[in-house]
């Protein structure tokens with residue numbers, strides 16, 4: 364079968380005249396995958412199947428919508444619930460009761476938490492959490508590790524040193540437009556470095572409102588590491604915020620912090636919680652969450668019904684399907700199958716991270732890394748598969764898809780292996796190498 368990618372790339376080129384940067388989300392920019400060739404737009408998405416503007420029928424082996432569609436695209440159960448909410452009215456002057464039901468459901472899943480607030484995105488949820496922590500403590504400074512969204516409180520760290528965010532998932536984020544007065548309010552630390560975080564607390568502890576981090580992204584915490592941060596937060600009266608926006612529900616029911624047995628004061632959720640409908644959640648202890656009333660945290664569309672309805676239907680299905688066990692199984696199967704095929708062609712790859720939330724790494728010379736991963740994306744695309752380095756399996760990814768991908772991976776890694784051997788990787792690319800961080804595009 365021949366695949367032609369014209370309409371999508373052409374619309375994206377057009378889009379850049381009207382939308383700065385071309386898209387609303389950095390991680391959906393075609394330049395992050397295959398510049399000038401990535402299909403960019405979809406007409407229809409169901410399960411792990413995607414139909415693009417050129418009517419190419421593709422199987423998605425990437426992140427199922429940047430980690431949102433944990434059950435697969437257009438899940439029947441979630442869609443049935445949402446469609447009925449659309450017919451019953453997605454908005455009214457009165458509130459929808461589902462927000463109370465979801466708040467209770469989240470507190471039931473997380474017995475350490477008493478109350479919940481909701482937003483429409485993960486970054487907003489973090490910003491609300493940080494506001495609540497600042498309100499509850501009367502302090503301003505935030506210690507953080509990892510990526511937590513686009514908002515001022517976070518980007519402010521690059522006012523102190525433009526490289527502060529370089530090792531936190533998205534390098535190259537410039538703080539232009541962030542008030543210089545916020546300089547010094549966000550202090551970064553690196554994951555699993557106990558000495559560094561102790562130093563941050565020793566230096567800033569009594570001024571810290573919150574410590575913000577994911578319990579884990581790609582590596583497990585060292586024994587005692589999260590407990591140490593909990594202890595430091597207690598000692599200095601700092602609100603501990605676990606960001607579960609991307610990790611939650613994949614590795615266990617509720618979030619990684621429940622698996623590791625370390626309870627924060629606030630946890631935030633987004634993405635997979637509502638399977639493709641907009642919802643961000645903030646849950647926390649009453650003693651901290653009550654402080655929300657001393658500030659103004661309020662937005663019209665945070666009351667919209669579809670996110671709540673989708674959230675309830677998604678969490679019910681996640682529980683029913685024992686999702687994390689399936690994702691661990693299918694993730695492991697895909698990863699080991701692909702690794703074996705790559706190795707058979709002399710291509711050194713490994714997957715970093717948890718089976719349900721991982722990233723493919725090519726163990727080649729640094730200057731070849733992005734060329735090789737772009738070639739991987741290109742060769743898979745022209746064989747009908749969306750594939751890139753991040754790999755987040757979903758419930759709709761089945762054995763049959765891995766079986767279909769195996770002969771494709773065999774051809775793709777054969778090409779890469781030969782290219783590596785003859786040092787001709789660059790000449791095999793139909794376009795330039797993909798970007799790995801933020802770049803100005805128009």
Ligand SMILES: Cc1ncc(COP(=O)(O)O)c(C=O)c1O
Pocket residue numbers: 484485486487489510511512513577606607608609633634
């Ligand atoms: C850990 C984490 N926190 C926050 C965010 C921001 O969420 P959103 O893109 O929904 O604003 C992300 C997004 O990738 C994330 O991975």
